[in-house]
Amino acid sequence: MKHIILVTGAGKGIGRAIALEFSRAVRHHPDFEPVLVLSSRTAADLESISLECRAEGALTDTVTADLSNMTDLRRLTAHIVEHYGRIDCLVNNAGVGRFGSLFDMTEEDFEYTISTNLKGTYFLTQALFAMMERQRSGHIFFITSVAATKAFKHSSIYCMSKFGQRGLVETMRLYARNCNVRITDVQPGAVHTPMWGEVNDEMQALMMMPEDIAAPVVQAYLQPARTVVEEIVLRPTGGDLQEE
Numbered sequence: 001m002k003h004i005i006l007v008t009g010a011g012k013g014i015g016r017a018i019a020l021e022f023s024r025a026v027r028h029h030p031d032f033e034p035v036l037v038l039s040s041r042t043a044a045d046l047e048s049i050s051l052e053c054r055a056e057g058a059l060t061d062t063v064t065a066d067l068s069n070m071t072d073l074r075r076l077t078a079h080i081v082e083h084y085g086r087i088d089c090l091v092n093n094a095g096v097g098r099f100g101s102l103f104d105m106t107e108e109d110f111e112y113t114i115s116t117n118l119k120g121t122y123f124l125t126q127a128l129f130a131m132m133e134r135q136r137s138g139h140i141f142f143i144t145s146v147a148a149t150k151a152f153k154h155s156s157i158y159c160m161s162k163f164g165q166r167g168l169v170e171t172m173r174l175y176a177r178n179c180n181v182r183i184t185d186v187q188p189g190a191v192h193t194p195m196w197g198e199v200n201d202e203m204q205a206l207m208m209m210p211e212d213i214a215a216p217v218v219q220a221y222l223q224p225a226r227t228v229v230e231e232i233v234l235r236p237t238g239g240d241l242q243e244e
């Protein structure tokens with residue numbers, strides 16, 4: 001059976017690993033035919049992940065879009081409506097972070113973070129949940145963070161955006177239960193991805209890898225439709241990198 005799956009931020013890091021893991025699931029689940037709609041701002045990244053997913057047996061489609069831009073966001077949702085007429089899974093993964101002391105954060109840092117993590121996530125969810133509600137089926141993943149429930153001193157705007165995403169997750173549960181839609185909040189601790197920039201070997205050894213997050217996401221999706229994995233919290237075994 002074909003499953004229309006949109007992964008935002010699919011070009012790098014955790015989103016990329018989730019796209020690959022959905023593709024690899026084909027090996028063990030012969031009835032599972034993922035059609036992966038891969039989206040981010042960088043076309044070259046999407047081309048490369050698309051080829052890798054196809055090599056694993058998935059069908060793919062790429063849409064370059066900046067989710068902080070409402071015109072792009074509407075173009076992405078219109079693409080789903082026009083090409084597929086349904087959506088089975090939305091992975092709200094695209095996100096950005098600017099880190100530093102409270103006193104160093106600028107208005108631009110604020111707008112940049114909030115317009116993707118909150119505004120983009122909100123309006124994409126609003127548009128695609130409407131389709132799921134009509135279908136009376138679907139699954140929405142939110143890749144939030146451990147920073148959605150715990151504060152970190154050098155992540156003030158990022159924490160604010162992730163605590164905010166959690167507000168949306170909990171609101172969506174109220175809508176989703178009435179129409180057979182599943183909501184999963186994925187809260188990772190530190191994962192070695194381009195978001196962190198250059199990290200030394202010592203620090204990398206204290207982090208998870210993107211595939212560590214992707215595997216439980218795909219397992220949660222492949223649960224029987226009667227069961228929802230509501231929350232997935234994953235941390236490096238040694239704990240969070242910073243304790244404040």
Ligand SMILES: NC(=O)c1ccc[n+]([C@@H]2O[C@H](COP(=O)([O-])OP(=O)(O)OC[C@H]3O[C@@H](n4cnc5c(N)ncnc54)[C@H](OP(=O)(O)O)[C@@H]3O)[C@@H](O)[C@H]2O)c1
Nearest residue numbers: 009011012013014040041042066067095190191193194195
């Ligand atoms: N890495 C961690 O330690 C960690 C921990 C917990 C939670 N998370 C969350 O996991 C998610 C993925 O993070 P990551 O570490 O994989 O980050 P990443 O390596 O920087 O990748 C982020 C992806 O999102 C895309 N993206 C960013 N802003 C976008 C926008 N406005 N519109 C469309 N696409 C956009 C990026 O592509 P382009 O730049 O090409 O658009 C990229 O493909 C984020 O929500 C992050 O907050 C990460």
